[in-house]
């Protein structure tokens with residue numbers, strides 16, 4: 001997979017997560033921890049294990065979960081200081097200098113994507129590895145996944161893989177009816 | 190997981206007491222300033238203080254209390270918390286002015302212009318209504334929290350705030366001998382009776398609504414009515430906070446017991462306040478313990 005190329009327009013980053021390929025190895029969780037230098041108790045992404053059906057038609061799936069970089073993000077609208085904001089490239093970011101740690105955004109996020117930094121008291125979360133993107137590299141979780149669960153790219157580039165996938169019928173957005181307009185698309189097996 | 194601790198519960202409660210006390214004080218003054226003078230002054234003397242204590246609690250619930258001033262250098266019209274921070278600031282200011290106005294009428298005896306005083310009262314009325322409403326809207330606007338995400342929450346907390354304000358006034362009046370020929374007593378008991386009846390109604394509508402809502406809302410309801418918060422809810426809120434004060438008020442109205450019975454008023458006010466605190470605690474916790482089920 002190639003690194004995200006910037007088309008003429010400013011990008012609109014998005015991700016696809018194909019849960020049918022996820023084996024639950026947690027390599028993305030480890031890569032995320034490493035990339036963001038997180039303490040062991042804080043996570044930006046997680047892999048939920050879900051069981052469904054009844055024996056003998058019983059099955060289990062892994063559902064990677066993280067900040068969905070919502071286009072209508074409740075965390076941004078509730079933030080009283082403007083610490084949480086939406087960037088023009090679609091990334092929902094946090095200005096940690098302005099975060100007073102009121103935790104309102106944590107309570108507003110339907111995806112449990114946010115966590116408190118216990119050392120400094122601000123709230124933080126997945127930022128789509130903006131630093132890596134800036135250097136034309138992929139987010140750590142995308143690059144590290146051994147089974148190719150994650151596809152990352154620019155929705156403003158009509159020829160990108162993510163644009164085609166996002167338009168296809170098999171993808172869903174989780175929690176769509178809460179009107180959050182997530183930037184992460186899922187294929188659920 | 191619990192992110193907002195009992196400090197937030199206390200804050201919501203104290204904001205309710207302040208807003209309720211001021212609302213009743215101003216309203217009583219508009220109805221009959223002579224007859225209800227003690228309601229007017231007692232409410233005015235109470236209003237600024239609970240919320241100040243609450244604000245200190247609120248600041249200490251922040252992970253970074255030293256940065257709380259950022260709330261007052263920003264205004265985000267989409268954020269109920271930001272709007273609330275400004276409402277609280279204006280409310281505190283106006284409640285202090287209103288406090289001084291009453292103080293001067295009683296003790297300082299300075300000359301004031303009637304139009305200015307009325308303007309303060311009207312602004313005060315708008316502000317205490319806003320305070321009492323915003324604490325509920327803070328919760329009810331989060332779609333991620335099914336137990337909070339219902340229009341009934343602000344209504345319920347509003348009614349509860351007025352009850353708490355009335356209870357605080359009644360509690361203070363227990364320490365002053367009766368000199369009102371029963372007017373004040375009738376005001377308090379009628380208020381209690383009507384408001385507690387409304388609160389009971391709101392609670393029933395809220396519980397039925399939550400129970401018939403989404404699966405996650407039903408889980409939250411289970412926690413409240415039969416799970417880990419049930420003792421607090423049934424004993425602390427329903428019995429102590431609503432039913433007992435309601436019966437006390439009904440009893441006093443029915444028996445036309447106009448003489449001031451400080452001990453009965455005292456207990457019933459204390460119970461109502463306890464219930465007002467507990468119901469906020471239960472709501473704050475139940476909302477945080479449950480989350481919208483997404484998949």
Ligand code: SF4
Pocket residue numbers: 066067068069070073074075076092108109110111112113114125180
């Ligand atoms: S997933 Fe949560 S934290 Fe991320 S943008 Fe949406 S609401 Fe905000």
Ligand code: SF4
Pocket residue numbers: 078079080081082083084094098099100101102103104105106123
């Ligand atoms: S915790 Fe920080 S980022 Fe979240 S709403 Fe409060 S100030 Fe904004």
